[in-house]
Amino acid sequence: MVEIFDVNVPAISKHLSNIFLEGELEYNSTVSKMEIVQIEGERQVSRNPEHYNLDAVIAVGYSVKLYIVTLFYLNIKKPN
Numbered sequence: 001m002v003e004i005f006d007v008n009v010p011a012i013s014k015h016l017s018n019i020f021l022e023g024e025l026e027y028n029s030t031v032s033k034m035e036i037v038q039i040e041g042e043r044q045v046s047r048n049p050e051h052y053n054l055d056a057v058i059a060v061g062y063s064v065k066l067y068i069v070t071l072f073y074l075n076i077k078k079p080n
Contacts, residue, residue, distance in 0.1 A: 001052070005060065005064045007064055015059075016056065019056070019060065031053075032051045033048045036048075
């Protein structure tokens with residue numbers, strides 16, 4: 001999502017958090033945790049990153065772009 005919407009990870013996290021807090025989407029039906037196992041040096045490391053479905057991606061896109069449009073409307077430059 002960072003690459004798609006040209007924002008940093010904290011911005012995506014903030015928008016997702018707001019989307020779930022406001023009840024726009026339900027966390028359990030939008031997020032899937034999938035185990036990824038990889039070898040790092042001599043260790044086998046297991047991680048469970050969150051994967052978001054298309055509904056979450058669309059909601060974040062709407063939220064991010066609305067934020068950018070609002071900044072433009074207020075004549076403020078987009079933050080880096």
